[in-house]
Amino acid sequence: MSSGGTEGLFAKKTLEITDDVLLSYKNQGGFDLLGRTVDQIRTTEQVNAAMSTCCDLSLDGLIIIGGVTSNSDAAQLAETFATHNCKTKVIGVPVTLSGDLKNQFVETTVGFDTVCKVNSQLISNICLDAVSAGKYYYFVRLMGGKASHVAFECALQSHPNMVILGEEVALSKLTLMEITNKICEGVEARAAQGKYHGVLLIPEGLIESIPEMYALIQEINNLHSNNVPEDEIPSQLSPWAAALFKFLPPFIRRELVLHQESDNSAQLSQIDTEQLLAHLVEAEMNKRTKEGNYYKGRKFSSVCHFFGSQARGSLPSNFDCNYAYVLGHICVQIVAKGLNGYMATVTNLKDSINKWRCAAVPLTAMMSVRRHLRGPGAVPIGRPVIHPSPIDLKAESYGVLREKASSFLLDDFYRTPGGIQFEGSGADTKPITLTIEGQDYLGDIEILQDYLEKVRIILKPGCSREILKAAISSMASVNDVLKVMSAPLNAELPLYHFS
């Protein structure tokens, strides 16, 4: 195996993994055994370097562990390796704290449970501190990429007073001031009950979900791509973006023009959205206090936190350990079968381990090209990739959160899960979203196959004409319905095949 992360792979730095080597890393977090360097294998140079390493060592398989980006890269590698008759099979494994690699085959990713548990532990500590002192609002930003899965799961685990999901903001197209006002209304409602403290969760991706902020960040990214120096960016913004930029407090301005991450998005973790919101809410609350119309409470005080890497290197939860071991075993099977460009997956995770369903799924089944509509005759542009999945606002788990939202806001119904337990009660809990959603895609397919089989058996030669007619009519109708439902929505277009 390569050591030194992807750079080690390119440079053919190897490390034989023996039981002895593994011993001191088993059930530990982090990526320090093989290292972690650049989180992509994408340029022709990188791909060729990886291929030459794999061919020279005549590896049977190359296992790529990561989220949407790494697994998209894995698919590209698989394609290239196959084209060049490199015998190494490329396998992807769903591992990312952000939980945004999620689809019918992937119910959750390794690491998500651990990170949500550690964050929930810390959030609940802060909730207890908040209610003890009774005088501060805590604005807690959580690492987790563009989607808000981490904040969502943590809200269900710790019951903070408020959580603002990026997906809600994007759906309702809330502006920065609308979000600020929403928080202020919460503060006022609590003050009406004599409560001057609270805890608010903010996903790190929120900033990009706010329409005007997204537009501003896009403009800045474009200027970056055109190699405009950081200090000239403000003067080259469009008038509209420049006005917004000027409205923002200086520390946010500075952070926005920082150099971008490798995946071409703003450096989300570097933007102190929690401080921006605390700043805006404080200004608005001071204004309302002064006007004295509806808020006559104490002076609003806030404390900001960002929970980033302190959750990431944690000892993994039992669930994550078990999930990762099973995925590892699946990888061995995939390589043994000689499959290329597949992802190891486990479904029915909500059930006990002996009911988990193992599978190998072609990476292409999760990939699509975002069709960018530009006037009539729209054409798909860009590479096919696995896109991060946002929170499904129609899912049952989101309904649970909405239902409890007003109680969370007002009742200080804080929940205290404590640290990750390895033995005793609570040691085997799973993400709440996972257990609520009760998805079992492959199980459901089996159920459908059973129905089809039953219909086939009932309708063997010898059945009555009436039953046959009824069946044909019913099945024709089912086909029509499914045809309509399966027609492309003009939004995404599956593509890409391995040779």
Add this chain to the structure above:
Amino acid sequence: MSSGGTEGLFAKKTLEITDDVLLSYKNQGGFDLLGRTVDQIRTTEQVNAAMSTCCDLSLDGLIIIGGVTSNSDAAQLAETFATHNCKTKVIGVPVTLSGDLKNQFVETTVGFDTVCKVNSQLISNICLDAVSAGKYYYFVRLMGGKASHVAFECALQSHPNMVILGEEVALSKLTLMEITNKICEGVEARAAQGKYHGVLLIPEGLIESIPEMYALIQEINNLHSNNVPEDEIPSQLSPWAAALFKFLPPFIRRELVLHQESDNSAQLSQIDTEQLLAHLVEAEMNKRTKEGNYYKGRKFSSVCHFFGSQARGSLPSNFDCNYAYVLGHICVQIVAKGLNGYMATVTNLKDSINKWRCAAVPLTAMMSVRRHLRGPGAVPIGRPVIHPSPIDLKAESYGVLREKASSFLLDDFYRTPGGIQFEGSGADTKPITLTIEGQDYLGDIEILQDYLEKVRIILKPGCSREILKAAISSMASVNDVLKVMSAPLNAELPLYHFS
């Protein structure tokens, strides 16, 4: 019992604690059952309000839970209550996360173990993240007041690369630039081994241990006391302090002139010392890189963290729960015996619970007046209080840390304690400093009493003249030695007696 913290006590807001009420708070962290408001009972008004509440309710006892400040207040209350024939007995209980209420009677405080465990968990997560990515230096500041007990214990638990104790800095009178250079030397030593990451612990009190910063903070505090508005403070500093102030980055300047805490110190938790040091180290490393004399490594990058309230409201460790239950039982005994102005204490905590020694210690035994030497004929000024105890740099546990310092710096010998466990292995661990120091003051006094008793028995009438002569000579010598050793060091002066 009073609810609403000290303000509830003053306002006679009561809450009867029944088993039912306690049920949902047992073994939980935080102060949300009785609340926490102003952390002092000191002004005549406050003391009188507390007394009138206690008298009106004819309480048998008032239990004050807290650190050095609260227990000093408890002693004052006890004195006042006794003077005014208020029958309520005032009892102190040593509870504070900072661990700086520490003396021959108090081996550790309730909360210290929990906070150190949660912090160590997070530090070790960061260590794993640091070694995985291999490109960032993490500057982690830990809440814990003026003394560095929390940082010290966490260093022993998590083995970070560096820790800078306020007590070391104060002893060696290290300047800000000397500390910066010390860190830079560590960074260079690691770079020489190809390591470009690291984790550094900084106690929040460090800033006040740096001589020139202390002087600056004192000047600012004096200006505050004279009601100089915040924006005029910079212009009224002495030339020397003004020069230092100007040298500091703007964010630190802003934080330094912030309004102070109730105990008249700078708002330690508001000063981002970790960012100050990261800023200075980065500037110095850039300079050294440019000069290229001895550092030719990669660009230095830092990430800053402050671990404050996220550790404070945690579910308490088994040790803290047990310790607190025992202290509670002692309080009941103290009140039943009618003792006033005592603290509940437990010693020999390092041993199993059945060997713990319970006691009631007069608060005065822990109090002293700091003698401020001002020329000849120095007089003690100020009130007698319990002073925070710094880390004892001559203690065995500090020796252990020093011995491992160079291995910590270079070997990435990170330790991963994980979250607080409530069952299974590791659930009953105690603070490492507590177990190393092996102090048992009351036990040692018993051993001495045993020796004295043995001598007394040997030397009953009937013993030989020679033995008696030898004994007298030996005891005279012992007395002389002890007389010299017990002479006051002109530093502290025990005072204060309850009527």
